[in-house]
Amino acid sequence: MNPELNTEQCETCPMHNSANLLKLGLDMQDWDYVIALAGNPNTGKSTVFNALTGLRQHTGNWPGKTVSRAEGGFEYAAKKYKLVDLPGTYSLLATSLDEEIARDFILFGQPDFTVVVVDATRLERNLNLALQVLEITDRVVICLNLMDEAQRHGLQVDERRLAKDLGVPVVPTSARSKDGLELLLKTIHEVATGKTVGKPRRFQNEPPELKQAIQILVKQLNEAFPGLPNARWVALRLLDGDESLVQAVQNGGLAELAAGPGQTPALPGNLELEASS
């Protein structure tokens, strides 16, 4: 008997995987990984959150439902995860408080990785956010949600093509009916344990003068903060005059980022974080 072969078959069996998921709700002691859950408003983030944690964060069919972050935990394949549900935003340019909360958590909160929930029926607009997240971090799983609705509208979304273009795993789901959540869990597990490593696509085709400016700044940033995982993105934000990034350069928040995970993140500004009702 070959025990390895047997386990492999188990992992593809949905029964086994569901049994593997342990919803921990608010009980989140000693987690192994922290996951940020980002996405446009009304793409079903909270539904995914509830399905994984067993919590009943209020979900509603309208954008702007979640404006502060909610946290919950689950255990899968003997690893404990803390899931942080971020406010739904269209971008991470931080023009309003909800965008700032989402952006700051992905950047300074240093989650182990980020799950971006995108609406399969409005892929183009949703990808704007996904691409911005990919600029900040390469540890991303795309949850291609609302596949059932896309099907109802006669849309066919090729998730493999999408995964190839984005350079990170893409999991099609219908969180409302819990379709695809097993695969999502499995992918999360693989990314967390380092079995899958993303090579994300970064913005391309920017105008030449921009490219040059970015190069100069990236070089300086890399010298000042060696190990900074997203120098290119920081350069872009500095060029755009982003206040909280300027602050992070000044007060050393960026230096801590460069030092890598395990450090206490410096949360800039008046970040009010709490579970919403």
Added chain:
Amino acid sequence: MKPVAVNNSRDILATAQSLRWEVGEDFHEKLMETLYTNATEIADRAVTRPGEKPRFDLDRTIDHIVTSRRWGFLLMILLFTLVFWITISLANVPSRWISDLLIGTIYPLLNQAAANIGMPWWLQGILIDGMYLATAWVVSVMLPPMAIFFPLFTLLEDFGYLPRVAFNLDNVFKKAGAHGKQSLSMMMGFGCNAAGMISTRIIDSPRERFIAMLTNNFALCNGRWPTQILVATLFIGALVPAYLAGFFSALAVVGVAMLGVLLTFLVSWFLTRSVLKGEVSSFSLELPPYRPPRILQTIYTSLIDRTIYVLWRAILFAAPAGAVIWLVANITVSGQSLAEYIVSFLNPLGILIGLNGVILLAYIIAIPANEIVIPTVLMLTMLITGITTPGAGAGVMFETDLESTKAILVAGGWTLLTAVNLMLFSLVHNPCSTTIYTMYKETGSRKWTTLAALLPLGMGFAITFIVAQVWRLVASWI
């Protein structure tokens, strides 16, 4: 190490500063353009659209009707009237069952038990006549309408109707000089004003966010819907023949809610022209697709999330309030109870604005939670005046159904004017302490928080005063 880092960061910021000039002012636009081009490219490759022409699109057809200029508002009013009508006509029966059980059966048993174990009279008073009765009132008065209204409201929300309401209102908000997103925070306020305060975070301009916060209280919250529904059922419904009563009560509640929306516009308009002047910023509101509501799940979550939550909060505040009520009604100073002193002190002001001293005292006791206003009014009325329902002895005075609830209020001096003004005052008065605290936490400003508390309170007094004066004037002519 440290000085080097500082120098480096200064260098970097200086470089960024000078490069920004080189890149030019349209940097942000260029960047966004790159981003959008990339997104379009990727999306186009991944998505295959159906080859044939777009089919009949149900969503769009529904949207044409519910957001149309002509029918949008009318449909909105009709839909909400329907929801309240269902609530009002169904809530009566279970309300009676619960009060029969809690007050008709258990209350005498508790008194019996207390007498049997020889409990001191004052402890029996605080525990049973105060805390237990207040809690029982809250449960029997509030649970049935909440258990019907919240699931219905949540179903509408789950279906996707609320953003359409926001869409209908957006234009008016803009005309009032406020942010269109305020319609969303107002929708949230219809659930809970404290949550509404937090939801104003989606508004990026501080000016418009303050406007949204200052006016959020005009959206009737969970704690005030039952008050409106109950008073409308007792007094407004009684004006018309029985078969129309439910419908008219529902219309009255919708009318008050609409008045709240109107006040939101007026106050926003006033604020943008006085203390909070400035430009209106624009935004895009996404209308989500209609989704068939998951009925069982929605009912379950709205019962857990809202009904039980609100009820629990009400009970939490009702029990201590019950003790306070009993104490003020039973601690006597030179032959008169404290409550009588306070009520007779407040009475002239109360009468002037078409309410009475008992109601004002109830609103003071109910600052932590609007939910307990009606139960507090009922208990105070009974304890102070010693009224019992006609023909009933002291022990069975709480044998309540809607009729005897009304009898208690009428005996306490309530008229139609009192009912109307109570509904108005319930809409326009200071927010509950949780909401005030939330606003303070969100803004960190004592000045604006104080304004948010006092502005509606002052308006409430003004509105009820005017209504009372006009009412009495007209009544004296007839």
